[in-house]
Amino acid sequence: MRISLITKLTIGTSLILLVFMVFFAYINIATFKTMLMEAAISDADKLSETIIKTTHYEMLEDNRQRAYQMIQEVGTLQGVDHIRMINKSGHITFSTEKGEIGRYLDKTEAGCNMCHTAGEPKVQASTMSRSRVYFDKQGKQVVGMAKAIYNEESCYLASCHFHPPKQRILGVLDTIVSLESMQTLISYYRNRIIVLTIFLLLSISFTIIFFTHRLVNRPVKKLLTQTTRITRGDFDVLVNNTSRDEMGELSDAFNQMTASLKSARMELEEWGKNLEAKVAERTSEIKQMQTQLIRSEKLVSLGRLVAGITHEINNPLTGILMFANLIHSNPKLDLSLKNDTDVIINEAKRCAKIVKGLLDFSRESIPQKKPASLSQVMEGTLALIGRQSSFLNIDIVRDYQPDLPLIPIDEDQIEQVFINMLLNASQSMPEGGTITITTYTDKEEYACLKITDTGIGIAEENMEKIFDPFFTTKSDKGTGLGLSVSYGIIERHGGKIEVQSKMNEGTTFVIKLPLDPTDRENPATSSPAV
Ligand SMILES: Nc1ncnc2c1ncn2[C@@H]1O[C@H](COP(=O)(O)OP(=O)(O)OP(=O)(O)O)[C@@H](O)[C@H]1O
Ligand SMILES: [Mg+2]
Structure with missing residues (x-):
């Protein structure tokens, strides 16, 4: 009870x-x-x-x-x-x-x-x-x-x-x-004393009830209500007690406790959210690393195979091209055969291009690094290919970080990567568009270069395959080696390539190269063997 x-x-x-x-x-x-x-x-x-x-x-x-x-x-x-x-x-x-x-x-x-x-x-x-x-x-x-x-x-x-x-x-x-x-x-005196006693007793009882209710019951009830609210997770309402006694001190202590609980809970929630984000980040990193590992292993074994074949094909192909050119330029050649020799020469050149691409892909070329700025290398690349006809209808927007640190890179190899990227971007926008190039530093860890186009985009199902050698959607125009070669180069630099794309809106490639590459490079696993 x-x-x-x-x-x-x-x-x-x-x-x-x-x-x-x-x-x-x-x-x-x-x-x-x-x-x-x-x-x-x-x-x-x-x-x-x-x-x-x-x-x-x-x-x-x-x-x-x-x-x-x-x-x-x-x-x-x-x-x-x-x-x-x-x-x-x-x-x-x-x-x-x-x-x-x-x-x-x-x-x-x-x-x-x-x-x-x-x-x-x-x-x-x-x-x-x-x-x-x-x-x-x-x-x-x-x-x-x-x-x-x-x-x-x-x-x-x-x-x-x-x-x-x-x-x-x-x-x-x-x-x-x-x-x-x-x-x-x-008996008169006794009656008076009894009446007085009862009166005093009642007065004292009522006084006790009044003061206990006012000084103890009411504040305790407030505290009780507040405690119930706290158990329900409401930390916003505070106990208002201005009395300068133990109840007032208790209320102050209670309010302080509520505030501490609130901040502790907020910290915990924040921590929980951060933890979730961190777990998600870590999971995606692990996933990426796994994909990279699988891709690297695939590239290593493929590189060995390709190296053998291209070596064997390159010599006869050089002979074919050389003799086709000789036949083509021979004045004795029947004019009706000129078109045929043209086809032989063009097809042979196409084969030579493929072989060159394969050689690039399979060659174990250790980067010759020296400090350089990604923005400057990109400017050099644009000067080289920017005037090609495929770039005529394309706006190039530059957004370079002015104080981008110099990083140790092999300029030629990185230039090759940029050429591949820019060509891919231009090829995705045959009707013209915009290529936005941004450079920045990421988490004091990477120097980054982002190439965004407003092209056709990459289909969801192709995202996993674009770095695979010979994967192309460009029918007979592409070899499908551009990205796989670029991937190998960036990997040998200890960096990574990230891609985001939306169909009919555009594609963004981010090339991330380490500011301090010493602890990231591992050529033994990343470069395909010859
Ligand atoms: N910017 C881009 N926009 C849309 N698709 C792209 C883009 N970059 C790459 N791709 C897709 O990735 C595929 C592979 O690209 P990759 O550069 O490896 O080969 P390719 O461009 O097809 O051939 P190559 O580079 O030998 O000319 C392309 O065929 C294309 O489908
Ligand atoms: Mg390409």
């Missing part, structure tokens, strides 16, 4: 208060009662004393009737129950209650104790010990005060008297005072 903090605090404090207040009230009432009782006894004692003193002369003159009359009148005073005179033998000689006169005191303990303690008369007993509180026949609480009437000199010397001088006590004046008014006062 859930009991709220307020209920617990209120019940606990109220119980403690109740115990203390009841105890306090009890002590208070008891003290008040004792005080009133002492006052009543003292009053009764004084009354007895007054009666004895005022009736003294009447007694000396043996004017008993007059003395009794006086006592009778005092007996009518408010609060006085009755007054009686008792002689030594317990004989009631006078009482304001007529019925008692002439009777003897009963020999009960209370009756004896009135004047004697353990058989001895209470001659010099204190006021308190001479008093007795009891309930009379009507059930009313009364206090009785027994006062000894001493045998004074004037008494036993009086002519009318017969009291012998030896007799010390002549009798007892017993004044019985009603405690009714005292009881009324006490």
Whole structure:
């Protein structure tokens, strides 16, 4: 069962208060009662004393009737129950209650104790010990005060008297005072104390409830709501508590904790995102490396095969071309055969071009590197081929990084790569277009050259094949060796070629060459053997 903090605090404090207040009230009432009782006894004692003193002369003159009359009148005073005179033998000689006169005191303990303690008369007993509180026949609480009437000199010397001088006590004046008014006062006082206690208890309880609710419950509820929101992942709402106490400090600490949690969560999310991006980057790098490895292995074995064949074909082909040229230029040659020899020469030249391409592809030519700028090499290439007819309708846009660092490269080989790239670009735009050339540095790792054309683009299914030797989409015009040769050259430089293309929009080739190639080159695996 859930009991709220307020209920617990209120019940606990109220119980403690109740115990203390009841105890306090009890002590208070008891003290008040004792005080009133002492006052009543003292009053009764004084009354007895007054009666004895005022009736003294009447007694000396043996004017008993007059003395009794006086006592009778005092007996009518408010609060006085009755007054009686008792002689030594317990004989009631006078009482304001007529019925008692002439009777003897009963020999009960209370009756004896009135004047004697353990058989001895209470001659010099204190006021308190001479008093007795009891309930009379009507059930009313009364206090009785027994006062000894001493045998004074004037008494036993009086002519009318017969009291012998030896007799010390002549009798007892017993004044019985009603405690009714005292009881009324006490019950009035008790009621007031009870009302006051209840009022105080309620006031204190309500005060506790009010302050606990305001100072503890409300802030705790706010904190609780905030905690629930945090568990749901909402870190934006803060606890607003300006009080300068522990709750305020707790709220501040809580807000700080929320802020730390928020930043930690954001960091974690950021980290997660970065991690995802890094994993994706790494995965694509590994994929690229795998493709490169497969391609390199393919090129190495193909290079060996091609080297053998081209070596064998090159010599007879040179002979064919040479003798075809001789026949073609022989004046004895029938003119009708001139066209045929032209075909032989052109086809032989085509074969020679293929063989040259194959030789380029298979040759293990170690790059002769010296520091050069990619932008400058590109400018040299453009000067070489830019005026060809295929570039007539093409705009060349240059976007070179001015402070592109020099990198160690074999200028001739890189130029060959650029020629291949530019020719491919121009061939993809037979109707003209734009070639944009950009140079830049990438992650302080590579010097990059990007060639973007606005040509026909490369079909998705061909993207994997374009670097393969003899892959071409240019029917009889292409050998399909341009990119594979370029690939080999860039690989031998420790760099890489990346390609992006969209059909009918254009193609972008990025050539990346390391700024510091020492730890990237591995000619043993990258160059095809002869
Ligand atoms: N910029 C480009 N735009 C569109 N397709 C291209 C581009 N560059 C290369 N290709 C595609 O890649 C193929 C292979 O190119 P590669 O340079 O290796 O051979 P080729 O150009 O066909 O022949 P060669 O280079 O011997 O004249 C091309 O046939 C073409 O389909
Ligand atoms: Mg080409």
